Amino acid sequence: MNYKLLIISFLSLLVFATLPSCGEEDIIETDAELQPYFDIFTKEASIRGITVDYEAARIEGLLQNIPNANIQGQCFRNESKPRKVIIDVNYWSNATELEKQFIIFHELGHCFLDRDHLDTTEPTGICTSIMHSNPGACPFEFTNLTRDNYLDELFQ
Numbered sequence: 001m002n003y004k005l006l007i008i009s010f011l012s013l014l015v016f017a018t019l020p021s022c023g024e025e026d027i028i029e030t031d032a033e034l035q036p037y038f039d040i041f042t043k044e045a046s047i048r049g050i051t052v053d054y055e056a057a058r059i060e061g062l063l064q065n066i067p068n069a070n071i072q073g074q075c076f077r078n079e080s081k082p083r084k085v086i087i088d089v090n091y092w093s094n095a096t097e098l099e100k101q102f103i104i105f106h107e108l109g110h111c112f113l114d115r116d117h118l119d120t121t122e123p124t125g126i127c128t129s130i131m132h133s134n135p136g137a138c139p140f141e142f143t144n145l146t147r148d149n150y151l152d153e154l155f156q
Helices: 002-018 035-047 089-094 097-111 147-154
Strands: 059-064 073-076 083-088
Touching (some): 035 059, 035 097, 059 089, 059 097, 073 097, 083 089, 089 097, 097 147
Antiparallel strands (some): 073 083
């Protein structure tokens, strides 16, 4: 009888040891290199009256290798798991300050603001939104002079 109790106890411990603890799968973390840009997004959203809480929204940011050379960033939306902003590590290491802001703002536009691509243009032909689908969709000029206008449109 003691052997049965011992075996049952051992099996119980084995089962409980392999189960994830409460919330273990819900840990939200953003790579240290991306965090300052997530913070800039939060600040710019706040200026425009939008509160950003990445924990509550379940959004994290990761630097990873994206095999497709034409893709610099992605937003993965999944209701049962945290949303992920994935930025290609090679793109990131060669990007300028404004390019880094652009890619984070664009992907958080998808992941946090639930925005889709928008390829409309100004009468001059320039993209009206940071949410354009690709560089070939329309000429895009994200500069220090145009940044605020693009961010106003993003957060409208």
